[in-house]
Structure formats: C-alpha cells, structure tokens
Amino acid sequence: MIIAQPNELAGFISGLKLKQRLPLVIGLIGDLGAGKTTLVKYILADLGISQVATSPTYNIQNIYQNDQYQVEHWDLYRLKHLPEELAEPVLLNTLRIVEWINLVPNYQDLIDLEIRIEILSETKRQFTLVEY
Numbered sequence: 001m002i003i004a005q006p007n008e009l010a011g012f013i014s015g016l017k018l019k020q021r022l023p024l025v026i027g028l029i030g031d032l033g034a035g036k037t038t039l040v041k042y043i044l045a046d047l048g049i050s051q052v053a054t055s056p057t058y059n060i061q062n063i064y065q066n067d068q069y070q071v072e073h074w075d076l077y078r079l080k081h082l083p084e085e086l087a088e089p090v091l092l093n094t095l096r097i098v099e100w101i102n103l104v105p106n107y108q109d110l111i112d113l114e115i116r117i118e119i120l121s122e123t124k125r126q127f128t129l130v131e132y
Contacts, residue, residue: 001127002120006035009042012127016113018046022069023090025110027101030117035125036099039117040073043097047071056099061085069093076100086110108132 003009018024028036040053044064049071051064056075060083064071070093074086077100087110090096101107101114108114114130 003125003127004123006038006042009039010045013039013042013046016129018043018095019069021112023092023094023096025090025096025098025112027107027111027114028097028099028117029102029114031119034117034119036117039115040071040097043095044071047095069095072096074098076103079103 001012003012028039030036037053037055044051044053047066047069049064049066049069053064053073054062056062056073057077060075060079062073064073070091072090072094074083074097076082076098082104086096086098098111101111104110112132114132116126116128116130118126118128120126
C-alpha cells in the first residue's frame with residue numbers, strides 16, 4: 001500500500017484490526033526517516049492510548065498504556081545483542097513493536113507481522129505486510 005499523507009496511516013492501521021489480534025508482535029523494517037515511529041503514533045491512537053510515541057533509540061524501550069492495552073515499543077538499532085525480554089511471550093492485551101527487527105538473525109521466529117516501510121519520495125511511503 002502506498003501512503004502519500006501521514007493522516008492516511010489511520011485507515012491503514014484500522015485495517016490491521018490490531019485490537020482483535022492481541023497479543024501480537026510487529027517487526028518494523030525501514031531506513032532512518034522512513035516513518036517507523038510515526039506509524040507507532042498512529043497505532044497508539046488506534047488503541048486509544050493518549051501518550052505520544054517517541055523514538056526509543058537511546059533508552060531501547062518505551063512502554064505506553066491505557067486501562068485496556070499496553071504497547072512495548074523497542075528499537076534495536078544500536079544493540080549488539082537481542083534483549084532477553086524479546087524472547088519472552090507477549091502478555092495478554094499487549095502489542096510489542098520492534099523497530100530494526102531485521103538486525104536480528106532469524107527474526108521471523110520472534111514476530112507475528114512484519115511491516116516494511118520503503119521511502120518512495122519525501123512524502124510517499126510503500127508499506128508491505130508479511131504475516132508469520
């Protein structure tokens with residue numbers, strides 16, 4: 001799917017029906033500036049979580065939650081080893097999102113859904129989904 005405006009992400013996320021699929025692990029793959037954290041912002045909105053997503057590049061993990069859902073937002077860009085927590089099962093009503101999952105060997109064994117984001121232009125992105 002090609003997204004030309006950030007507000008089109010809401011419809012894309014809604015179509016994933018994330019609430020019905022929890023617990024779930026999503027791996028995000030895309031170059032720097034592709035829009036991985038922006039995508040997470042729209043996922044939080046879809047789950048009714050009012051906290052604003054920020055990139056977890058320096059603190060490795062951010063956790064967002066409301067009274068119904070929890071989102072673990074990980075960034076593996078700077079890590080040399082996989083955090084042990086990522087090998088543990090995801091809790092009920094939890095969505096684990098891992099940016100740069102492709103830096104982990106055999107990452108497909110750790111995720112349920114891969115979202116690849118390809119930069120087409122300054123405003124256009126190609127989103128490709130792979131289910132595992």
